[in-house]
């Protein structure tokens with residue numbers, strides 16, 4: 001008597017589990033179709049510049065149809081005598097120009113064999129100076145800029161106005177344009193990239209090389225790695241990583257390192273960490289700036305002390321990657337994710353939670369502004385001090401206590417960071433949406449500053 005209901009139950013359990021598998025499969029196929037569809041955009045897209053070096057640059061655009069892309073370029077806008085063509089017809093065009101002169105303005109048109117899609121006196125770019133050249137360099141760093149609204153417009157206009165009033169009255173307002181991730185809310189859809197970036201910033205994108213960092217919102221669709229080019233092969237200096245997810249490049253006398261804190265393997269044995277150590281050991285630039293999305297120190301919208309926050313990625317970056325970055329002499333680390341601005345003291349060896357910060361880990365607790373820059377020895381010295389900045393409030397603002405002890409300055413206001421690097425001096429200006437410099441820090445390197453051999457834990 002009792003085996004009949006048991007057989008009955010087992011039969012129904014089997015049917016139920018089969019039904020569940022079918023439902024999950026249908027959901028999965030639907031989800032995949034949605035991701036593919038959302039990552040797809042075949043309409044027109046204005047030209048944008050990628051992967052600049054002293055002798056090359058990549059131009060990308062979409063003209064709305066499938067054709068062989070053609071770039072005509074030269075230093076005289078009336079005579080664009082050089083031509084580069086794609087090998088086959090495409091909808092999304094990507095053309096790498098090589099053999100260029102360093103620190104030179106080139107004009108260009110993009111289009112097809114028969115027609116110019118965009119071009120004219122306003123379409124130009126500047127190549128980088130020869131690697132190692134101590135030429136003044138201005139970099140704009142947007143933090144989590146993935147919405148376009150009046151606030152983000154004000155942040156952009158404030159930067160342009162400030163730049164024109166401070167050393168760049170003519171020529172490009174910037175040399176490089178970077179972000180700290182989350183570039184198109186809410187899910188990194190191709191349409192969202194159009195609305196948050198390609199359409200509102202078209203005037204800047206055609207002149208200034210742009211490099212976005214990969215954030216968790218970008219990771220929800222496949223647009224990011226389709227729309228942008230990355231120097232995985234060391235095209236612009238640095239040790240080739242073989243990956244678009246983490247790489248390095250040089251500009252003037254600055255070495256930039258980009259890490260993937262979102263989808264990468266953050267373990268102690270990760271290929272990214274192995275590559276990072278080798279890259280930092282190999283380069284010869286006096287300045288090193290690292291960028292990744294998840295901040296090692298933050299108490300804004302995200303709390304870097306919490307393992308459960310963001311799947312422990314902030315903790316992993318701090319515990320596993322900061323020791324390698326500091327041992328490699330990195331001067332500045334830029335992240336986003338928390339939609340605030342937080343900027344640290346000059347630190348070393350602080351790899352635990354906020355409560356474990358000790359006075360000896362703060363090499364200089366000053367404001368680091370114009371009058372009292374953080375001082376470091378010349379060149380690259382291990383553990384000589386690193387400044388950490390969370391730049392995440394270009395488009396959104398978060399709550400959070402803003403009381404991480406690693407930070408000297410905390411701001412809850414829309415803005416973005418301008419970096420000026422000139423010779424042995426680096427200055428950071430956080431310019432808010434009202435056009436005010438609400439933080440200014442400086443790092444100065446000098447042979448007069450003694451080299452101290454340091455180890456953590458001593």
Ligand SMILES: [Fe+2]
Nearest residue numbers: 182215216337
């Ligand atoms: Fe984020």
